Amino acid sequence: xxxxxxxxxxxxxxxxxxxxxxxxxxxxxxxxxxxxxxxxxxxx
Amino acid sequence: xxxxxxxxxxxxxxxxxxxxxxxxxxxxxxxxxxxxxxxxxxxxxxxxxxxxxxxxxxxxxxxxxxxxxxxxxxxxxxxxxxxxxxxxxxxxxxxxxxxxxxxxxxxxxxxxxxxxxxxxxxxxxxxxxxxxxxxxxxxxxxxxxxxxxxxxxxxxxxxxxxxxxxxxxxxxxxxxxxxxxxxxxxxxxxxxxxxxxxxxxxxxxxxxxxxxxxxxxxxxxxxxxxxxxxxxxxxxxxxxxxxxxxx
Numbered sequence: 001x002x003x004x005x006x007x008x009x010x011x012x013x014x015x016x017x018x019x020x021x022x023x024x025x026x027x028x029x030x031x032x033x034x035x036x037x038x039x040x041x042x043x044x
Numbered sequence: 045x046x047x048x049x050x051x052x053x054x055x056x057x058x059x060x061x062x063x064x065x066x067x068x069x070x071x072x073x074x075x076x077x078x079x080x081x082x083x084x085x086x087x088x089x090x091x092x093x094x095x096x097x098x099x100x101x102x103x104x105x106x107x108x109x110x111x112x113x114x115x116x117x118x119x120x121x122x123x124x125x126x127x128x129x130x131x132x133x134x135x136x137x138x139x140x141x142x143x144x145x146x147x148x149x150x151x152x153x154x155x156x157x158x159x160x161x162x163x164x165x166x167x168x169x170x171x172x173x174x175x176x177x178x179x180x181x182x183x184x185x186x187x188x189x190x191x192x193x194x195x196x197x198x199x200x201x202x203x204x205x206x207x208x209x210x211x212x213x214x215x216x217x218x219x220x221x222x223x224x225x226x227x228x229x230x231x232x233x234x235x236x237x238x239x240x241x242x243x244x245x246x247x248x249x250x251x252x253x254x255x256x257x258x259x260x261x262x263x264x265x266x267x268x269x270x271x272x273x274x275x276x277x278x279x280x281x282x283x284x285x286x287x288x289x290x291x
Contacts, residue, residue, distance in 0.1 A: 015071075029259065
């Protein structure tokens with residue numbers, strides 16, 4: 001497979017960027033949640 | 045409280061599990077199992093990440109516009125709509141970026157260049173920059189209501205670019221191929237397994253989008269609450285200070 005590098009890079013960039021975004025988002029959410037009581041979060 | 049309960053619920057945990065499973069299956073089918081294309085060879089495997097990324101970006105920006113309209117309409121006005129709009133735009137920018145980068149890699153293999161000022165590529169880049177601008181506008185100062193109003197107006201204007209991007213391959217002569225699955229009068233001439241893998245990609249990306257928007261919308265709500273409590277604290281401090289000076 002001559003194009004393997006490009007193909008693998010596509011998948012790594014796709015799922016890697018989603019994973020990085022999700023990680024950053026969760027981190028920000030956890031930081032914000034520290035000062036917000038549980039009863040104020042309607043989804044819990 | 046466990047570490048991950050800030051925005052998680054049993055539903056999002058279950059959804060996250062299915063997303064991971066779907067991603068794994070997509071990688072296996074996309075890279076190892078689905079056949080090579082008659083014309084494009086192995087490079088067609090990039091399609092299973094590129095096409096769902098582009099479709100999901102469209103969906104995300106349309107959801108942003110619909111939520112923005114719901115915010116602007118007095119009967120449904122709620123900051124929840126504004127947060128959904130913001131979360132969806134952010135995730136849409138992510139997917140559009142993915143689509144641009146994977147498209148560029150695919151273009152290098154099929155056209156021999158990473159980038160060309162082709163109508164589809166140029167309009168897509170313009171759409172991407174527009175929504176980065178939308179996110180920047182959301183970040184400007186003011187109350188939550190001011191943020192919601194100005195970004196809702198912008199979202200309703202920005203979404204008008206989507207038909208231009210989508211039909212750019214019909215309006216102009218472009219290097220980019222026309223719609224091969226969901227176009228008008230399109231006869232799908234694709235191997236069954238390739239079509240299935242592409243469909244799986246769209247499903248997995250859609251579930252991923254729902255998971256990301258649910259979490260981001262909740263995270264934005266927490267940030268807004270934090271903002272409000274910060275403002276309340278500052279006001280209370282000022283009142284206490286004024287009382288001390290008065291006494």
